[in-house]
Amino acid sequence: MQDPNPRVAGEGFLRLEKAGISVETGPGAGEALELNRGFASRMRRGRPWVIAKVAASLDGRTAMASGESRWITSAAARDDVQHWRARAGGVLTGIDTVVADDPRLDVRREDLVGRVRQPLRIVADSRLRLPETARLLAGEGGGEVVVFTRSGDDRRVAALEAAGARIERQADDAAPVNLEGMLARIGALGVNELLVEAGRTLTGALAAAALVDEWIVYLAPRLMGDAARGLVRLPGIERLADTPRLEWREVRFVGPDLRLTLRSASGG
Ligand SMILES: NC(=O)c1ccc[n+]([C@@H]2O[C@H](COP(=O)([O-])OP(=O)(O)OC[C@H]3O[C@@H](n4cnc5c(N)ncnc54)[C@H](OP(=O)(O)O)[C@@H]3O)[C@@H](O)[C@H]2O)c1
Numbered sequence: 001m002q003d004p005n006p007r008v009a010g011e012g013f014l015r016l017e018k019a020g021i022s023v024e025t026g027p028g029a030g031e032a033l034e035l036n037r038g039f040a041s042r043m044r045r046g047r048p049w050v051i052a053k054v055a056a057s058l059d060g061r062t063a064m065a066s067g068e069s070r071w072i073t074s075a076a077a078r079d080d081v082q083h084w085r086a087r088a089g090g091v092l093t094g095i096d097t098v099v100a101d102d103p104r105l106d107v108r109r110e111d112l113v114g115r116v117r118q119p120l121r122i123v124a125d126s127r128l129r130l131p132e133t134a135r136l137l138a139g140e141g142g143g144e145v146v147v148f149t150r151s152g153d154d155r156r157v158a159a160l161e162a163a164g165a166r167i168e169r170q171a172d173d174a175a176p177v178n179l180e181g182m183l184a185r186i187g188a189l190g191v192n193e194l195l196v197e198a199g200r201t202l203t204g205a206l207a208a209a210a211l212v213d214e215w216i217v218y219l220a221p222r223l224m225g226d227a228a229r230g231l232v233r234l235p236g237i238e239r240l241a242d243t244p245r246l247e248w249r250e251v252r253f254v255g256p257d258l259r260l261t262l263r264s265a266s267g268g
Contacts, residue, residue, distance in 0.1 A: 001025060001032035004043035038089070038192025041213070047183040048194040051214040052203050053084060060231045061224035062200055067100045076255025077218040081197075082109040084216060086116040089191035090143075094202030095125035102135050105197060106142035118143035120191060124177045124202055125149050128156040132163040146189070148177045179209055204232035207244050215246060215262040218254065 063069035
């Protein structure tokens with residue numbers, strides 16, 4: 001596989017050839033791309049490889065109507081998530097998940113701590129509702145906290161910066177955070193693989209904009225009923241023909257739950 005980094009663009013091959021080493025591209029290229037999918041995505045598309053992780057009941061519900069969602073899946077599934085966090089350069093969530101659950105989004109499995117770089121913890125928060133007291137900001141040992149916002153409120157910006165957050169302000173606008181712009185900036189911050197651990201609103205908005213490459217769905221053997229919140233909101237999608245198509249990649253047990261891996265049918 002040729003290095004997708006335009007700054008390298010075949011120079012390594014030239015050097016090897018000059019040193020008398022013949023170079024053949026092609027064999028194993030698929031496997032090489034798979035191993036480096038995040039880097040290739042950032043180089044070719046200017047954004048990270050985006051993996052949406054969801055914990056759901058058999059009927060595809062991700063929170064009760066009250067917002068309660070802890071814990072739908074087993075401790076074994078949550079332990080497994082630590083592996084995906086550890087390999088990601090960034091973990092993205094929505095402000096409403098922070099408000100509801102106050103998550104830390106860090107890597108804390110004993111066998112991983114100290115061996116991996118903590119991922120950036122990223123919040124999409126158009127109006128800067130993130131409380132300075134959030135555990136994300138208080139947590140010790142977690143990665144840097146980056147907040148994407150539209151807010152021009154300098155006092156909130158200063159307060160959150162004082163609490164340790166880095167604020168990425170998009171042009172002041174009433175609209176929610178621009179997702180393409182946010183992903184491009186996350187790529188520019190060096191994130192190859194981005195794990196999305198958000199609720200149905202942000203995850204759905206990313207899916208509706210065809211910005212999710214891979215899905216990891218932990219499916220618990222329980223039913224939550226149709227009053228509970230669904231897997232994704234898909235704004236603007238009305239017809240079956242317009243719904244995102246996925247391909248199954250893998251199904252396995254993780255403790256008592258199933259882990260389903262899917263890819264976007266468009267190839268990501
Ligand atoms: N089962 C699971 O896997 C799982 C995982 C995470 C959370 N949850 C549960 O899900 C619930 C929260 O989910 P949620 O859907 O309400 O919230 P969410 O998806 O975590 O956050 C949604 C918020 O993100 C902000 N946002 C910024 N830019 C956006 C954009 N372009 N598109 C969409 N949103 C954007 C919006 O707030 P602003 O407009 O203010 O920016 C929006 O209200 C909680 O009950 C939590 O426990 C479940």
